[in-house]
Amino acid sequence: MIEAILVFNNHGKPRLTRFYQHYPEDVQHQIIRETFHLVSKRDDSVCNFLEGGTLIGGSDYKLIYRHYATLYFVFCVDSSESELGILDLIQVFVETLDKCFENVCELDLIFHIDKVHYILGELVMGGMVLETNMTEILTRIEDQNKLEKQESIHIPTLKLDLPFNLHPAIASSKQKLTQYWRIRVLGRSPEETQAVDSSNNGGLSPGKEFNNSNHNSHNSSTSTIGESPSSASDITLLK
Numbered sequence: 001m002i003e004a005i006l007v008f009n010n011h012g013k014p015r016l017t018r019f020y021q022h023y024p025e026d027v028q029h030q031i032i033r034e035t036f037h038l039v040s041k042r043d044d045s046v047c048n049f050l051e052g053g054t055l056i057g058g059s060d061y062k063l064i065y066r067h068y069a070t071l072y073f074v075f076c077v078d079s080s081e082s083e084l085g086i087l088d089l090i091q092v093f094v095e096t097l098d099k100c101f102e103n104v105c106e107l108d109l110i111f112h113i114d115k116v117h118y119i120l121g122e123l124v125m126g127g128m129v130l131e132t133n134m135t136e137i138l139t140r141i142e143d144q145n146k147l148e149k150q151e152s153i154h155i156p157t158l159k160l161d162l163p164f165n166l167h168p169a170i171a172s173s174k175q176k177l178t179q180y181w182r183i184r185v186l187g188r189s190p191e192e193t194q195a196v197d198s199s200n201n202g203g204l205s206p207g208k209e210f211n212n213s214n215h216n217s218h219n220s221s222t223s224t225i226g227e228s229p230s231s232a233s234d235i236t237l238l239k
Helices: 025-040 083-101 107-113 113-123 134-153 174-184 191-202 206-213 215-219
Strands: 003-007 015-019 049-051 061-068 072-080
Touching: 003 025, 015 025, 015 107, 015 113, 025 061, 025 072, 049 083, 072 083, 072 215, 083 107, 083 113, 083 134, 107 113, 113 134
Parallel strands: none
Antiparallel strands: 003 015, 003 072, 049 061, 061 072
8 A cells, every 4th residue: 555655856845745644744744854865865776665764654664766857756655565566656657747747847746736636646546556557547637628628618607786787888888887996996985986087087997097006006016926936947857
């Protein structure tokens, strides 16, 4: 039985963790650190399996791993599992990731962790190996992708209960829609809205008014969305 699946980079940063037995969170972090210490100090010329650490079973368990570019893929298994079989399973897992992400790298595991967990779930469930045929796994993943696309296409249309009888008036009365936007979004009273319309002759659009009201807040904050983690690598795992 597979007890845990760990993926971490050359610096020991975990990129994927899956435990099939309950461990407290602090113990999980200790297991990751201990496993990294055991695996990272081994030379590439030695065999790819060794006895488990003291926190995850000791000599009754084995650590079976492969090193691809910047990532270590480590499976902790008991004595009932075949070392060579697990090595083949790791290879199937990495090749499947490579097919799904087209030249998979460490950043793919960071930004698409939900999909990586789904792919892993097609191979291993509850610590038991489900499938080792990569063609079957890719077929199921493709079916899941088609289902997600169908769900995204058939999005139900929401009918909003808006004032000013907007359904027939959206195309003919832009002023009413602007007034509603100012009252509900900007929190202005109808009197303030009429004052703005009279002073600007209705020339200020909702988009401009919103940008002006939030100009200071946008300048005072910087976004980090999309920035890659400094310790991550975009080196392809399989060459």
